[in-house]
Amino acid sequence: MFNANAAHEITSHEIHPQEAYNQPQDQRLPRTAPMQAESSFKVACSNCNLRELCLPIGLSTDEMNQLDGMVATRKKVKQGGHLFSSGDPFTTLYAIRTGFFKTCVVSEDGREQVTGFQMAGEIMGLDGIVSDKHNCNAIALEDAEVCVMPFNHVEDLSRQIPMLQRHVHKIMSREIVRENGVMMLLANMRAEERLAAFLLNLLQRLHARGYSKSELILRMTREEIGSYLGMKLETVSRTFSKFSDDGIIEVKQKNIRILDHEKLQAIFNASTC
Amino acid sequence: MFNANAAHEITSHEIHPQEAYNQPQDQRLPRTAPMQAESSFKVACSNCNLRELCLPIGLSTDEMNQLDGMVATRKKVKQGGHLFSSGDPFTTLYAIRTGFFKTCVVSEDGREQVTGFQMAGEIMGLDGIVSDKHNCNAIALEDAEVCVMPFNHVEDLSRQIPMLQRHVHKIMSREIVRENGVMMLLANMRAEERLAAFLLNLLQRLHARGYSKSELILRMTREEIGSYLGMKLETVSRTFSKFSDDGIIEVKQKNIRILDHEKLQAIFNASTC
DNA sequence: GGGACTATTTGATATGCATCAAGAAGTCAT
DNA sequence: ATGACTTCTTGATGCATATCAAATAGTCCC
Numbered sequence: 001m002f003n004a005n006a007a008h009e010i011t012s013h014e015i016h017p018q019e020a021y022n023q024p025q026d027q028r029l030p031r032t033a034p035m036q037a038e039s040s041f042k043v044a045c046s047n048c049n050l051r052e053l054c055l056p057i058g059l060s061t062d063e064m065n066q067l068d069g070m071v072a073t074r075k076k077v078k079q080g081g082h083l084f085s086s087g088d089p090f091t092t093l094y095a096i097r098t099g100f101f102k103t104c105v106v107s108e109d110g111r112e113q114v115t116g117f118q119m120a121g122e123i124m125g126l127d128g129i130v131s132d133k134h135n136c137n138a139i140a141l142e143d144a145e146v147c148v149m150p151f152n153h154v155e156d157l158s159r160q161i162p163m164l165q166r167h168v169h170k171i172m173s174r175e176i177v178r179e180n181g182v183m184m185l186l187a188n189m190r191a192e193e194r195l196a197a198f199l200l201n202l203l204q205r206l207h208a209r210g211y212s213k214s215e216l217i218l219r220m221t222r223e224e225i226g227s228y229l230g231m232k233l234e235t236v237s238r239t240f241s242k243f244s245d246d247g248i249i250e251v252k253q254k255n256i257r258i259l260d261h262e263k264l265q266a267i268f269n270a271s272t273c
Numbered sequence: 274m275f276n277a278n279a280a281h282e283i284t285s286h287e288i289h290p291q292e293a294y295n296q297p298q299d300q301r302l303p304r305t306a307p308m309q310a311e312s313s314f315k316v317a318c319s320n321c322n323l324r325e326l327c328l329p330i331g332l333s334t335d336e337m338n339q340l341d342g343m344v345a346t347r348k349k350v351k352q353g354g355h356l357f358s359s360g361d362p363f364t365t366l367y368a369i370r371t372g373f374f375k376t377c378v379v380s381e382d383g384r385e386q387v388t389g390f391q392m393a394g395e396i397m398g399l400d401g402i403v404s405d406k407h408n409c410n411a412i413a414l415e416d417a418e419v420c421v422m423p424f425n426h427v428e429d430l431s432r433q434i435p436m437l438q439r440h441v442h443k444i445m446s447r448e449i450v451r452e453n454g455v456m457m458l459l460a461n462m463r464a465e466e467r468l469a470a471f472l473l474n475l476l477q478r479l480h481a482r483g484y485s486k487s488e489l490i491l492r493m494t495r496e497e498i499g500s501y502l503g504m505k506l507e508t509v510s511r512t513f514s515k516f517s518d519d520g521i522i523e524v525k526q527k528n529i530r531i532l533d534h535e536k537l538q539a540i541f542n543a544s545t546c
Numbered sequence: 547g548g549g550a551c552t553a554t555t556t557g558a559t560a561t562g563c564a565t566c567a568a569g570a571a572g573t574c575a576t
Numbered sequence: 577a578t579g580a581c582t583t584c585t586t587g588a589t590g591c592a593t594a595t596c597a598a599a600t601a602g603t604c605c606c
Contacts, residue, residue: 105453108542113457127453129446136453155439159432166428172445173402179452180378180400180409184386186459187503191593222554230460232594237555253554253602269381464563495584505564510585526572526584 043147044068053121053208054095056167063161070157071095071147083124083138083146090128092150096120099144100219103127104227105136114228116178117141117202117220120209123171125151141219186230194229195239196267199249203258214261218254316420317341326394326481327368329440336434343430344368344420356397356411356419363401365423369393372417373492376400377500378409387500389451390414390475390493393482396444398424414492459503467502468512469540472522476531487534491527 045051046064059067074097077083083094086106101118115136118124127135129151158165185194199216207213218225222233222240229236243249248264250257258264318324319337332340347370350356356367359379374391388409391397400408402424431438458467472489480486491498495506495513502509516522521537523530531537 105457107457111461113460115453115456126446127450130443130450135450155435159435159438162428162432165432170403172449173399175449176445176452177400177403177408179449179456180388182456183388183452183459184378184380186456187386187500188384227460235593508563
C-alpha cells in the first residue's frame with residue numbers, strides 16, 4: 001500500500017537521521033525485497049519494501065499490478081502537522097510509509113484522548129468510514145510520508161481481489177481487537193502494568209520493522225503517553241523512574257534501553273500476582 | 274441480516290414477557306414493515322422487521338433476494354450461554370435478532386473485562402476476523418436468538434453488492450469509533466460521568482429500537498456495568514444511589530426511570546465544568 | 547551562544563475510588 | 577413456602593494516583 005526505498009528520498013534537513021524511525025539502522029532485519037537504484041520509482045505497492053507488513057501475501061503478479069492503482073499519490077506531513085482532523089470529510093485511507101503518528105479524539109470541552117500511535121505499514125483513517133467524516137485527529141510526531149489510498153479504489157479493488165478484501169477486513173478487525181486490549185488496560189491495570197504493556201507493545205511492533213528489541217526512541221511526550229494510558233504525565237515520569245531504579249530499563253530522555261525484558265514482561269503479567 | 278416477527282415465535286416459558294427487550298412493548302415505535310401472519314417465515318432478511326437497523330438501505334428487490342442467502346441459519350442461546358468463546362475458530366458473524374449480549378475478554382490471570390453490550394440488530398464476531406479465531410466471549414444476558422452469517426457468504430455477497438460491502442465496512446468502522454469513545458471514557462472521566470454516559474448510550478440505542486427514552490431495564494449486573502466502565506460494583510451502586518438522591522433517576526433494582534434527562538446529559542458533559 | 551520556551555523530574559499533599567465488611571433484598575430450586 | 581444463593585446497598589478505612597508546586601534539563605530560535 002505504499003512505495004519502497006523511503007530512505008533514499010528523504011532529505012536530511014527534514015529529520016535527524018540518527019533518531020528517526022524512518023531511517024534504516026544497523027539493527028534492522030534484512031528485507032526480502034532487495035534495495036534498488038533510488039531514482040525513477042513510481043508510486044507502486046509492487047516494489048515497496050514494506051509490502052509484507054502492509055499488503056496481503058500470496059498475490060499473483062497480475063493482482064500485484066492491479067494493486068498499484070490503489071495508491072493515488074503520496075503525501076508528506078511535517079512534524080506536528082495534521083494528516084486529517086476530526087470533522088474532515090472522509091475519502092481516503094492512509095498507509096504510513098515513513099514516520100510516526102498519533103491519533104486522538106477531543107471531547108467537547110477540549111479534553112484530548114490519544115487513541116493510538118501508528119508507525120510504518122499501519123493504516124489510518126478507518127474511523128472515518130462510518131460517517132463519511134473523520135472522527136479523530138491524526139498528527140505526525142515526526143516528519144512523515146503516507147500513501148493516499150482513496151477509499152473508493154480500495155473498495156473497487158477489494159471486490160476484484162478476494163485476498164485484498166480479506167486483508168482489509170483483517171486490518172479493521174485487528175484495530176477492534178487492539179482497542180479491546182486497551183480497554184482491558186485502562187479498566188483493570190495499575191500504572192506500572194500499563195507502562196510495561198505500552199513499552200512491550202512498541203518494542204514488538206518496532207522489532208517487526210527491523211529495529212532492536214532492547215532499545216527504542218519515544219516519539220511522543222510523557223503527556224501523550226499518559227493520555228493514551230489514562231494517567232497523568234507525572235505518573236508516567238515517576239513510573240519510568242521506578243523502572244529505572246529497579247534496573248529494568250535505562251531512561252535517557254526519550255531514549256529507552258531495556259535491561260531486563262523478562263522483568264518487564266512479568267510486570268505486564270503482574271495480573272498474575 | 275435476520276428474520277422478522279421474532280415475538281411470534283418465542284415461547285413464553287423462555288422469557289418473562291414484561292421484562293424482556295425481545296418483546297414488543299407499548300412504547301415501541303411503529304415499524305414500516307407491517308406485521309404478517311406468524312407461520313411459514315423462512316430465514317430471510319427481506320422480511321425482517323429489523324432490517325432497517327441491520328442492513329444497508331436502498332437495495333433493489335433483486336439484491337434483497339440475493340441477500341437472503343447470507344443468513345445460513347438461526348441459533349438460540351439461553352441466558353448465560355456462550356454464543357462463542359475466546360479461542361473458538363472463527364467462521365461466522367452473528368446478527369442479534371432478539372435478546373441481549375455482553376462480550377468480554379479475559380486476561381491470562383482471569384480478570385474479566387466487559388468490552389461491550391449488544392442488542393437487537395447489532396453484529397457480533399468482528400473480533401474474530403483478524404486471527405481466524407474469536408478473541409472474546411459472547412454471553413447471552415437473556416434468552417436470545419441470532420442469525421448465523423458465515424463470513425464467507427458475507428464476503429462473497431459483498432463483492433457482488435457494493436452497497437453491502439460499504440455497509441460491512443461501516444459496521445466495522447462504527448465499532449472502532451465506539452471503542453474510541455470508551456477509551457476516552459475510561460481514561461478521562463470520573464465515575465458519575467461514566468455512568469451517565471453509559472445510561473445515555475443505552476437509552477439512545479433502545480430508543481432507536483422503539484423503546485421509551487425515559488425508562489430502561491438493565492440486563493446486566495452492577496458488576497458487569499462496573500467492568501465495562503472500569504469501576505467496582507460498589508462504586509456503580511453508590512453512583513446509582515447518588516443519582517437517585519439527586520432526583521435524576523429512580524432506581525428499582527434493574528429498572529431505571531429517567532427523571533431528569535437534561536441533568537444526566539449535563540453530568541456527561543461535566544467535562545465542561 | 548543566550549534567552550525563552552517546553553518537557554521532564556521530583557516532592558508534598560489531597561482525593562476519588564478501591565477494599566473490606568456486613569446486612570438487606572431479591573431469586574432460584576426443591 | 578423455605579433455605580441457599582446471588583445481587584445489591586451502605587458504611588468505614590486505605591491506597592494509588594491526581595494535583596499542586598518548584599527545580600532541572602533540554603530544545604528552539606534568533
